Amino acid sequence: MKDIFSEIWASLRRNKLRTCLTGFAVSWGIFIVILLLGAGNGLMNSIQESREGVATNVMDVYGNWTSKPYAGMKEGRRILLDNRDVEVTGSDIFAEHIDKVVASVSTRARIAYGKNSINGTLTGNFPDRQEMERLEILHGRFVNDNDIAGKRKVVVLPENVANELLGILKEEEQELAGTAGGRKVAVESIVGKYVKFGDIPFRVVGICKTDYASGYNKCYAPFTAVQAIYVRSNRIDQLSFTFHGLPTEAANEAFEKEYRAVLNSHHNVAPNDSRAIRISNKFTQDMQMSKAQKALHYAFWFVGILTLLGGIVGVGNIMLITVKERTHEFGIRKAIGARPWSITKLILAESVAITAAFGYMGMLLGMIGCQVLDKTVGQAVMTVADQKIAILVNPLVGMGEAIEVTVVLIVAGTLAGLFPAHKAAKVRPIEALRAE
């Protein structure tokens, strides 16, 4: 082993400039690979983070428009869900897969407290909704069964709405106004107070964490109260249920078809009309998202490998020149007893050594590059419609990827050296007798 290294070192030392130039191409390739992988990871982490806190075994069902004429009625008829759909969904027909069923209704409202007011959405919900949306309660409580039974006018506000109503400025705004720490009002002081939705006062019973992804200033009140006050019929806006035992996309599809058929018949819609009811399946969405993530990961690898290919061709080229230059030397070696394999080994080892050494340099630089990315773009936050989205979250490469890159480097080095090494092994020992 030591002998091979000293041979490689002797060979490389004689061709410093050439080796460095070729090595740079390899370093650059690996640098790009690492940077791409890091950025890709950051992007995926960001997507992952925005989806976190949502239960994945949930389907949301909405009324839509029919797409097929049926029973004497034209297509394009509006379908509205109602309490009967909730009953059907929760009945024995679907007991095999469906666990909890909750309905919700919602209405846009101007929310007012004292002299502060803000636009928002008042939704009527059941207690199980909290778990389905993985809603985090910061102060007080969520809607409970007594609220439902008593149609109580109580509400859970998201933190940002509570802050707005209390006139609490955000930190950055406080800094701008220069009043940091001036007037301190605790957000929980609103719990127990009455807040007006339109003209109707609701008592605040809790404050939940703001979830920008779930909707615009969404406040949670008991389903029964909101339906009675604002809808005044048994119509519902949305139906959600948790389910189990549908592991594949095909199983989900089959279940959705069956489910549609049942609901369609309740609304006098063709059983095979797939438009009358809209189903948003979080589980299959999650599956598709994971697939997209994987595809993205492979795409980054692909681009990176193509970049690396340039470097590899360079190394192969240099090795060919080296073999050409050393033909006489290989002839001598063979004349005094070198087997073809020992010559092959020499060239392959040299090729792998160049690729690995410069590749590792590139990898190191790439990792530093990722750190820089993390400190700059990684800290940037896009604000879209009051929603904060981090573009890149931890754009770094892990140990697994480092090992993958190492394997790629060794394979690449071997490939680059294969043809030159084969050529070197074929040098005839008679070459040794040829005078220089």
Next chain:
Amino acid sequence: MLIELKDVNKTYNNGQPLHVLKGIDLSIDRGEFVSIMGASGSGKSTLLNILGILDNYDTGDYYIDGKLIKGLTESQAADYRNRMIGFIFQSFNLIGFKTAVENVELPLFYQGVSRHKRHELAMQYLDKLGLTAWAHHYPNEMSGGQKQRVAIARALITNPKILLADEPTGALDSKTSEEVMQLLSKLNREEGVTIIVVTHESGVANCTEKIVHIKDGIIGEIEDNRQHRSSMFGVNTIMK
């Protein structure tokens, strides 16, 4: 017999077929000091390639120490070359980026001898040839004679059955040539090394004990030269 060639034929088929060796019969015994002499184009280089297992022959048989050298794979040929034959070349053929001692070690490296052991042995051989002080010098820091002595040390280190010298004095001046030839004859005389020298110089051939003349691919006269009277320039002189 150490070396036996029986009706060895060799034809090169580069375009026009060229029959270079036309049935060579040659026997060389252990401890002989032989020169093969011939003009360029006589087939002596081809004969040397075959003797050194650097090239194949078409028909006939070639035995070294009773072992038939025929139809070998490249690896087998490499092993035989490594263990049976020591080469001395006209242009020394030392590896330029290796020191003298590293060059001498090389054949042992291909035998898989340990680093320490082969270094020790290489130093012994360099010492024997009076090159201890030059052990860690590179070939381009040495004179022609020194380089050829390093090459001789490299040829001897595997303790080969035959020392095969191809124009060993071709790149040396007459004084150094004489020294090298004296060294070879001393090795033959005192250590009983079998030496075959291929040359076109009669002075060099005259230093050997037996001269094999080759002409047009056929062995001509085999001259007994124990009296060293072959050269017209007298005993122990090499005229350049």
